[in-house]
Amino acid sequence: MSRHFDAIIIGTGQAGPSLAARFAAAGMTVGVIERHKFGGTCVNTGCIPTKTLVASAYAAHVARRGAEYGFAVNGDVRVDMKRVKARKDEVSGRSNRGVEEWLRGVKNCTVIQGHARFQSSHTVVVNDEVLHADKIFINVGGRASVPAMPGIQDVPFLTNSSMMDVDFLPEHLVIVGGSYIGLEFGQMYHRFGSKVTIVEMGPRLIGREDEDVSEAVRQILGAEGIQIRLNAKCISLAKHDGLIAVGLGCDEGPPEVLGTHVLLAVGRIPNTHDLGLDRAGVATDQRGYIVVDEQLQTNVPGIWALRDFNGRGAFTHTSYSVHEIVADNLLNGDHRRVSDRIQTYALFTDPPLGRCGMTDAEIRKSGRGALVTKLPMSRVSRAVEKGETQGFIKISVDAETKHILGAAILGTGGDEVVHVLLDIMYAKAPYTVVQRAMHIHPTVAEFLPTVLSKLEPLA
Numbered sequence: 203m204s205r206h207f208d209a210i211i212i213g214t215g216q217a218g219p220s221l222a223a224r225f226a227a228a229g230m231t232v233g234v235i236e237r238h239k240f241g242g243t244c245v246n247t248g249c250i251p252t253k254t255l256v257a258s259a260y261a262a263h264v265a266r267r268g269a270e271y272g273f274a275v276n277g278d279v280r281v282d283m284k285r286v287k288a289r290k291d292e293v294s295g296r297s298n299r300g301v302e303e304w305l306r307g308v309k310n311c312t313v314i315q316g317h318a319r320f321q322s323s324h325t326v327v328v329n330d331e332v333l334h335a336d337k338i339f340i341n342v343g344g345r346a347s348v349p350a351m352p353g354i355q356d357v358p359f360l361t362n363s364s365m366m367d368v369d370f371l372p373e374h375l376v377i378v379g380g381s382y383i384g385l386e387f388g389q390m391y392h393r394f395g396s397k398v399t400i401v402e403m404g405p406r407l408i409g410r411e412d413e414d415v416s417e418a419v420r421q422i423l424g425a426e427g428i429q430i431r432l433n434a435k436c437i438s439l440a441k442h443d444g445l446i447a448v449g450l451g452c453d454e455g456p457p458e459v460l461g462t463h464v465l466l467a468v469g470r471i472p473n474t475h476d477l478g479l480d481r482a483g484v485a486t487d488q489r490g491y492i493v494v495d496e497q498l499q500t501n502v503p504g505i506w507a508l509r510d511f512n513g514r515g516a517f518t519h520t521s522y523s524v525h526e527i528v529a530d531n532l533l534n535g536d537h538r539r540v541s542d543r544i545q546t547y548a549l550f551t552d553p554p555l556g557r558c559g560m561t562d563a564e565i566r567k568s569g570r571g572a573l574v575t576k577l578p579m580s581r582v583s584r585a586v587e588k589g590e591t592q593g594f595i596k597i598s599v600d601a602e603t604k605h606i607l608g609a610a611i612l613g614t615g616g617d618e619v620v621h622v623l624l625d626i627m628y629a630k631a632p633y634t635v636v637q638r639a640m641h642i643h644p645t646v647a648e649f650l651p652t653v654l655s656k657l658e659p660l661a
């Protein structure tokens with residue numbers, strides 16, 4: 203059996219479904235293939251469920267601080283993990299069903315469930331059926347990396363996917379990996395009531411950020427009672443009297459920590475190994491990522507890979523935005539490129555970290571003259587009123603053009619407020635536009651003009 207489509211899309215992550223809808227609306231026939239859960243990582247095991255869990259953890263945290271706000275909670279604040287998980291399942295499930303129902307209802311779009319493998323550059327096989335298309339779009343995303351560390355075969359471990367099934371409170375959760383995913387799970391489970399140890403190989407948490415950001419996040423998490431072990435150069439796993447011993451250091455600090463559960467949060471790898479890419483002749487890099495140009499085209503004409511490739515980790519918004527780039531280029535004759543975008547993302551701890559543009563380290567490396575300003579959140583009226591004064595606002599600007607080069611807003615509302623700066627960057631307007639703007643009182647954003655009036659040369 204064989205079918206022909208104008209376009210085939212493999213995977214229903216953040217780019218595939220919206221691209222399918224755009225193509226179908228333009229009159230193209232589209233075959234969309236999904237092997238597992240509709241909506242991919244973000245919907246089922248990533249952003250949506252984790253941010254729903256973060257919300258439960260935040261509510262518990264605020265309840266424990268009741269006395270500070272002038273209310274009493276009758277007894278200890280205890281988290282019912284079954285109900286926390288049920289809430290998460292409801293929110294995530296609604297989104298998963300929404301993607302599937304939406305796709306199935308799109309005219310000209312055929313949804314096929316199964317694992318897709320290339321047979322040639324224009325054919326894909328799913329459930330023994332051959333599908334043919336002139337244009338094929340790969341949106342297969344990635345999964346948690348499980349490195350071959352000593353003992354990994356001998357102990358049970360969790361990943362972001364299996365964490366979604368946890369409906370109990372781990373007594374002591376040891377998280378291997380002190381980056382974005384590890385920190386979000388760490389703070390969340392500590393607030394649920396687990397003892398949490400975060401183990402990081404590098405000298406600091408979220409090592410891609412500037413040192414002052416890493417250090418502030420470490421202090422915030424440490425002050426909550428989360429154990430953090432940095433420079434854990436010799437990580438290994440072993441069974442130990444019903445517990446899991448996580449080996450840490452070879453030359454400094456306690457050699458191991460004993461936990462009841464281990465979560466691996468040490469990076470992601472692409473789902474490209476079982477796609478038959480060799481049969482289509484599609485090139486990948488050493489890490490298995492499909493090589494694409496600025497417009498997401500692979501080395502094989504007629505095959506695009508909807509992936510993030512700017513070296514700063516994949517996010518839902520970066521994946522969603524590549525569908526816009528591809529659709530506008532193919533349907534509207536546009537010339538959009540991935541590098542037109544400005545890097546932006548958030549760490550959804552409490553307080554969150556909103557980031558846009560370059561870090562200070564990247565600015566220094568670029569060699570351009572820059573000014574920087576940094577003020578603590580304790581000076582932000584809204585943060586004081588909310589009793590959430592941790593963190594700071596840091597903004598860097600080009601000394602010559604006055605354009606904003608980058609910002610880190612670690613503080614309440616930081617994940618939202620950073621968009622004020624991001625949009626000015628997209629507008630290619632000088633920072634003085636924000637500095638002279640009148641913002642609403644009392645908000646975190648109203649402090650940006652004040653921050654920007656204290657620029658000094660970047661050391």
Ligand SMILES: Cc1cc2nc3c(=O)[nH]c(=O)nc-3n(C[C@H](O)[C@H](O)[C@H](O)COP(=O)(O)OP(=O)(O)OC[C@H]3O[C@@H](n4cnc5c(N)ncnc54)[C@H](O)[C@@H]3O)c2cc1C
Nearest residue numbers: 213215216237238242243244248249318342343516517518
């Ligand atoms: C714990 C966690 C938290 C996160 N939080 C955030 C956040 O807060 N904000 C944010 O922006 N990003 C977040 N991310 C990242 C975000 O989830 C991903 O960047 C995003 O989902 C990637 O989307 P994608 O479209 O590239 O692929 P995916 O969402 O991974 O989708 C790929 C789809 O392809 C399917 N597929 C794969 N191979 C085949 C095949 N051969 N045949 C058929 N189907 C196939 C898969 O089943 C999957 O459904 C988080 C990630 C994790 C793990």
